[in-house]
Amino acid sequence: MRTAAILPVKRFARAKQRLGRSVDDGLRLELARAMVCDVLLALAQTRAIERTIVVTGERGVLAQAGAQGAIVVEDDAESGQSQAAALGVRRALAEGFERVLCVPGDCPALHPAELERLLAAGADARGVVIVPDRHGTGTNGLLLSPPDAIAPSFGPGSCERHIALALDAGMVARVQRPRSLLLDIDTGEDLAVLRERLSADGPLTAGAGARRTRAVLDTARAGTAVSLAGGA
DSSP: OOEEEEEEEOOGGGSOGGGGGTBOHHHHHHHHHHHHHHHHHHHHTOTTOOEEEEEESOGGGHHHHHHTTOEEEEOSSOOOHHHHHHHHHHHHHHTTOSEEEEOOTTOTTOOHHHHHHHHHHTTTOOEEEEEEOTTSSSEEEEEEESTTSSOOOOSTTHHHHHHHHHHHTTOOEEEOOOHHHHOOOOSHHHHHHHHHHHHSOSTTTTTSSOHHHHHHHHHHHHTTOBOTTOOO
16 A cells, blocks of 8 residues: 655744753754654655655755655645645645555654554555554544545644544544654653653664654753753
Protein backbone atom coordinates (compact mmCIF):
# COMPACT_ATOMS: atom_id res chain seq x y z
CA MET A 1 0.00 0.00 0.00
CA ARG A 2 1.54 3.32 -1.09
CA THR A 3 2.14 5.34 2.05
CA ALA A 4 3.08 8.97 2.58
CA ALA A 5 4.02 10.66 5.83
CA ILE A 6 2.61 14.10 6.49
CA LEU A 7 4.74 16.41 8.63
CA PRO A 8 3.32 19.84 9.51
CA VAL A 9 6.08 22.27 10.56
CA LYS A 10 5.23 25.57 12.20
CA ARG A 11 7.57 28.53 11.68
CA PHE A 12 10.38 28.09 14.19
CA ALA A 13 9.92 31.60 15.59
CA ARG A 14 6.36 30.66 16.59
CA ALA A 15 7.02 27.04 17.58
CA LYS A 16 7.26 25.60 21.09
CA GLN A 17 6.09 28.72 22.90
CA ARG A 18 5.40 26.73 26.07
CA LEU A 19 9.08 25.79 26.18
CA GLY A 20 9.80 29.49 26.64
CA ARG A 21 8.98 29.01 30.33
CA SER A 22 11.96 26.67 30.68
CA VAL A 23 14.48 27.69 28.01
CA ASP A 24 15.63 30.91 26.40
CA ASP A 25 14.45 31.88 22.92
CA GLY A 26 17.71 30.96 21.23
CA LEU A 27 17.64 27.44 22.60
CA ARG A 28 13.93 27.09 21.85
CA LEU A 29 14.61 27.85 18.19
CA GLU A 30 17.54 25.43 18.06
CA LEU A 31 15.46 22.68 19.62
CA ALA A 32 12.56 23.23 17.22
CA ARG A 33 14.92 23.01 14.24
CA ALA A 34 16.79 19.98 15.58
CA MET A 35 13.63 18.04 16.38
CA VAL A 36 12.23 18.54 12.88
CA CYS A 37 15.51 17.37 11.36
CA ASP A 38 15.46 14.22 13.50
CA VAL A 39 11.85 13.44 12.56
CA LEU A 40 12.56 14.00 8.86
CA LEU A 41 15.49 11.61 9.02
CA ALA A 42 13.48 8.92 10.82
CA LEU A 43 10.73 9.14 8.22
CA ALA A 44 13.26 8.96 5.37
CA GLN A 45 14.76 5.82 6.93
CA THR A 46 11.38 4.06 7.17
CA ARG A 47 11.15 1.83 4.10
CA ALA A 48 7.36 1.54 4.23
CA ILE A 49 7.04 5.31 3.76
CA GLU A 50 7.42 6.13 0.08
CA ARG A 51 7.45 9.91 0.49
CA THR A 52 7.23 12.57 3.18
CA ILE A 53 5.03 15.60 2.59
CA VAL A 54 6.20 18.58 4.62
CA VAL A 55 3.55 21.26 5.12
CA THR A 56 5.21 24.48 6.24
CA GLY A 57 5.73 28.19 5.94
CA GLU A 58 9.20 27.88 7.48
CA ARG A 59 11.84 28.56 4.83
CA GLY A 60 14.56 27.20 7.11
CA VAL A 61 13.27 23.66 6.70
CA LEU A 62 13.35 23.61 2.91
CA ALA A 63 16.97 22.47 2.53
CA GLN A 64 16.58 19.59 4.95
CA ALA A 65 13.27 18.53 3.39
CA GLY A 66 14.85 18.61 -0.05
CA ALA A 67 17.82 16.57 1.12
CA GLN A 68 15.42 13.87 2.30
CA GLY A 69 13.47 13.92 -0.98
CA ALA A 70 10.34 15.31 0.64
CA ILE A 71 7.49 17.10 -1.10
CA VAL A 72 6.97 20.59 0.32
CA VAL A 73 3.48 22.12 0.50
CA GLU A 74 3.48 25.80 1.41
CA ASP A 75 1.43 26.79 4.44
CA ASP A 76 1.75 30.53 4.72
CA ALA A 77 -1.55 30.83 6.59
CA GLU A 78 -0.45 28.52 9.45
CA SER A 79 -4.00 27.98 10.68
CA GLY A 80 -3.02 25.05 12.88
CA GLN A 81 -1.90 21.42 12.83
CA SER A 82 -5.24 20.03 11.68
CA GLN A 83 -5.47 22.42 8.74
CA ALA A 84 -1.85 21.75 7.79
CA ALA A 85 -2.45 18.00 7.92
CA ALA A 86 -5.51 18.47 5.68
CA LEU A 87 -3.31 20.26 3.13
CA GLY A 88 -0.95 17.31 3.23
CA VAL A 89 -3.82 14.86 2.78
CA ARG A 90 -5.01 16.69 -0.33
CA ARG A 91 -1.51 16.53 -1.81
CA ALA A 92 -1.20 12.84 -0.94
CA LEU A 93 -4.48 12.08 -2.71
CA ALA A 94 -3.34 14.05 -5.75
CA GLU A 95 -0.12 12.00 -5.79
CA GLY A 96 -2.05 8.72 -5.66
CA PHE A 97 -1.11 7.61 -2.15
CA GLU A 98 -3.37 5.02 -0.55
CA ARG A 99 -2.75 5.94 3.08
CA VAL A 100 -1.01 8.62 5.12
CA LEU A 101 0.70 8.80 8.48
CA CYS A 102 0.43 12.22 10.13
CA VAL A 103 3.18 12.89 12.65
CA PRO A 104 4.33 16.02 14.49
CA GLY A 105 7.77 17.58 14.24
CA ASP A 106 8.44 17.41 17.98
CA CYS A 107 8.91 13.66 18.51
CA PRO A 108 12.69 13.54 18.01
CA ALA A 109 13.09 10.01 19.44
CA LEU A 110 10.98 8.62 16.59
CA HIS A 111 12.43 5.29 15.51
CA PRO A 112 12.13 3.80 11.99
CA ALA A 113 11.86 0.21 13.26
CA GLU A 114 8.79 1.09 15.33
CA LEU A 115 7.24 2.90 12.38
CA GLU A 116 7.83 -0.15 10.19
CA ARG A 117 5.95 -2.33 12.68
CA LEU A 118 3.13 0.19 13.00
CA LEU A 119 2.70 0.36 9.23
CA ALA A 120 3.08 -3.38 8.68
CA ALA A 121 0.31 -4.14 11.20
CA GLY A 122 -2.23 -2.24 9.11
CA ALA A 123 -0.81 -2.82 5.66
CA ASP A 124 -3.98 -4.28 4.15
CA ALA A 125 -6.61 -2.67 6.33
CA ARG A 126 -8.91 0.29 5.81
CA GLY A 127 -9.46 2.40 8.88
CA VAL A 128 -7.85 4.75 11.37
CA VAL A 129 -4.96 4.08 13.73
CA ILE A 130 -4.39 6.60 16.52
CA VAL A 131 -1.11 6.92 18.41
CA PRO A 132 -1.76 8.92 21.59
CA ASP A 133 0.73 11.08 23.44
CA ARG A 134 2.30 9.79 26.63
CA HIS A 135 -0.59 11.21 28.66
CA GLY A 136 -3.11 9.27 26.57
CA THR A 137 -5.23 12.27 25.59
CA GLY A 138 -3.61 13.94 22.59
CA THR A 139 -2.64 12.43 19.22
CA ASN A 140 0.98 12.03 18.14
CA GLY A 141 0.31 9.78 15.16
CA LEU A 142 -2.68 9.39 12.86
CA LEU A 143 -2.64 6.65 10.23
CA LEU A 144 -5.44 7.07 7.70
CA SER A 145 -6.38 4.41 5.15
CA PRO A 146 -7.54 5.91 2.80
CA PRO A 147 -5.99 9.34 3.37
CA ASP A 148 -9.39 11.01 3.62
CA ALA A 149 -10.89 8.41 5.98
CA ILE A 150 -11.56 11.22 8.47
CA ALA A 151 -10.61 14.88 8.77
CA PRO A 152 -7.65 15.32 11.17
CA SER A 153 -8.67 17.05 14.39
CA PHE A 154 -5.62 17.56 16.58
CA GLY A 155 -5.49 19.38 19.89
CA PRO A 156 -6.60 18.66 23.48
CA GLY A 157 -8.67 15.49 23.74
CA SER A 158 -7.91 14.51 20.15
CA CYS A 159 -7.30 10.82 20.84
CA GLU A 160 -10.92 10.20 21.84
CA ARG A 161 -12.11 12.65 19.19
CA HIS A 162 -10.30 10.79 16.40
CA ILE A 163 -11.78 7.50 17.61
CA ALA A 164 -15.27 9.01 17.55
CA LEU A 165 -14.73 10.50 14.09
CA ALA A 166 -13.61 7.13 12.75
CA LEU A 167 -16.60 5.30 14.20
CA ASP A 168 -18.97 7.96 12.89
CA ALA A 169 -17.44 7.45 9.43
CA GLY A 170 -17.99 3.69 9.64
CA MET A 171 -14.25 3.05 9.93
CA VAL A 172 -12.40 0.64 12.18
CA ALA A 173 -10.51 2.59 14.85
CA ARG A 174 -7.45 1.17 16.61
CA VAL A 175 -5.08 2.64 19.17
CA GLN A 176 -1.39 1.72 18.96
CA ARG A 177 1.41 2.88 21.26
CA PRO A 178 4.85 2.71 19.62
CA ARG A 179 7.10 3.96 22.39
CA SER A 180 9.20 6.39 20.38
CA LEU A 181 6.12 8.26 19.09
CA LEU A 182 4.47 8.75 22.48
CA LEU A 183 6.79 11.53 23.66
CA ASP A 184 6.32 14.96 22.11
CA ILE A 185 8.24 17.93 23.49
CA ASP A 186 6.13 20.85 24.67
CA THR A 187 7.35 21.61 28.18
CA GLY A 188 10.41 21.56 30.41
CA GLU A 189 9.08 18.37 31.96
CA ASP A 190 8.97 16.76 28.52
CA LEU A 191 12.59 17.77 27.97
CA ALA A 192 13.57 16.12 31.23
CA VAL A 193 11.81 12.90 30.19
CA LEU A 194 13.51 13.04 26.79
CA ARG A 195 16.98 13.46 28.26
CA GLU A 196 16.40 10.58 30.65
CA ARG A 197 15.24 8.41 27.78
CA LEU A 198 18.14 9.35 25.51
CA SER A 199 20.68 8.62 28.23
CA ALA A 200 19.19 5.22 29.08
CA ASP A 201 20.42 1.98 27.62
CA GLY A 202 18.37 0.25 24.94
CA PRO A 203 17.93 -0.05 21.18
CA LEU A 204 15.35 2.75 20.99
CA THR A 205 17.25 5.30 23.07
CA ALA A 206 20.91 6.20 23.29
CA GLY A 207 21.93 4.08 20.32
CA ALA A 208 19.46 5.43 17.79
CA GLY A 209 17.76 8.58 16.66
CA ALA A 210 17.42 12.13 17.98
CA ARG A 211 21.04 12.90 17.13
CA ARG A 212 20.47 16.58 16.36
CA THR A 213 18.26 17.09 19.39
CA ARG A 214 20.65 15.22 21.66
CA ALA A 215 23.52 17.41 20.46
CA VAL A 216 21.56 20.60 21.20
CA LEU A 217 20.62 19.37 24.67
CA ASP A 218 24.18 18.30 25.44
CA THR A 219 25.51 21.69 24.37
CA ALA A 220 22.88 23.44 26.48
CA ARG A 221 23.68 21.35 29.52
CA ALA A 222 27.39 22.04 29.15
CA GLY A 223 26.63 25.77 29.09
CA THR A 224 23.98 25.53 31.84
CA ALA A 225 21.62 27.35 29.44
CA VAL A 226 18.56 25.30 30.30
CA SER A 227 16.92 23.72 33.29
CA LEU A 228 15.58 20.44 31.99
CA ALA A 229 13.41 20.07 35.05
CA GLY A 230 11.78 23.43 34.36
CA GLY A 231 8.11 24.09 34.73
CA ALA A 232 5.42 23.22 32.25
